[in-house]
Amino acid sequence: MTHTLTPTAEPATDIDDVARLVTPDGERVADPELDRWVEDVDAAQLRALYRDMTIARRIDSEGVALQRQGQIALWAPYLGQEAVQIGTVHALRGDDFVFPSYRELGLVHARGAEPADLVRAWRGEEHATYDPYDIGVANPQIIIGAQALHAVGYAMGIQRDGTDQVSAAYFGDGASSQGDVNEAMVFASSYRAPVVFVCTNNQWAISEPVTVQAKFPIAGRAPGFGIPSMRVDGNDALACLAAMRWALDNARRGEGPAYIEAVTYRMGPHTTSDDPTRYREQEELERWRERDPIARMEALLRAEGAFDAGFAGEVAAEADRVAAAMRQAAIGAVSRPPLAVFDHVFAEPHAGLDEERRWYAAYLDGFADEPAEGVSR
DSSP states (O other): OOSSOOTTOOOTTOSSSSBOSBOTTOOBOOOTTTGGGGTTOOHHHHHHHHHHHHHHHHHHHHHHHHHHTTSSSOOOOOTTOHHHHHHHHTTSOTTOEEEOBTTOHHHHHHTTOOGGGGTHHHHTSOSOOSOHHHHTBOOOBOSTTHHHHHHHHHHHHHHHHTOOOOEEEEEETTGGGSHHHHHHHHHHHHTTOOEEEEEEEOSEETTEEHHHHOSSOGGGGGGGGTOOEEEEETTOHHHHHHHHHHHHHHHHTTOOOEEEEEEOOOOSOSSTTOOGGGTSOHHHHHHHHTTOHHHHHHHHHHHTTOOOHHHHHHHHHHHHHHHHHHHHHHHTOOOOOGGGGGTTSOSSOOHHHHHHHHHHHHHHHTTTTOOOTTOOO
16 A cells, blocks of 8 residues: 655655645544544544553653753653554554664553653663563664564564564664665565564654655655555554554555554654754744644544543543653662673673673772872872
């Protein structure tokens, strides 16, 4: 399935040439490619999408605040991208397996991670936090695009197990230019692996606009690998749900991989160490603010008589509870002894690691008798 991926299409930033089910004003519209995938979605399911998007946004704002206050080392904001994460994750089954980047923490929480799991690694207290097999999500990948290869390898394992599970790789528009992602697509297509590629096109790869690396919609690359693709409005959670259901169905039926380009916008910085005012205009930010995914879902729910103050208050309270638990986990974290970094690296004793531990212990001992500041030996 494709969506207007002709050579005459506008550049990769065009936001009108996308599949959509809800307009920015909250009006439900028809799309022949998507409608059949969400025929069963009722008000309760729309409210669930709104709830998880709101909690995801609260998680993000708390993460930024904790970093600014020195409680965690870094945070990768995803303000404005909630519909991609929550819309697609609601289509997954519990036994499907997700391979995210470092920016999909809203998705990670929606899959069942605890609030503390979202901050301990960023504080440097743990190598990782949640058990990937408990929630069906691999540890967030820092190396750009590497998770696409991991997802395809897992999918090839699924084939050998003979089940109808699906793996999913999430990455950004910048990662779509990485060799790892393109190599993953070659393997996925060649072996008809049951994997879904979700490209979150948020318009900026750090300080480079998407037009620098893609003169044509990114979803147009997938058919060149023999992979069907769809370009969807990434600020429309219902459309993202429908697109993911289509892609998952394609994989489960043995038709191989599918590719989704979700066109959205990163409202905040690339990470908390970035200053986006140096490379993009405020006017651009304001245009995208009018397409806010949560406000869009609220408008749809109001139009259907499924949104009131009681529901809004309940969701806000739950979001605050999650944020408070994150904060407590960060502030209350107890740092392990430095030598604990060597614990649990190998299941069995390892002479090389023992030697490194001795070397590091000696290095740390060298600081034991350091003179006070301003005092010479």
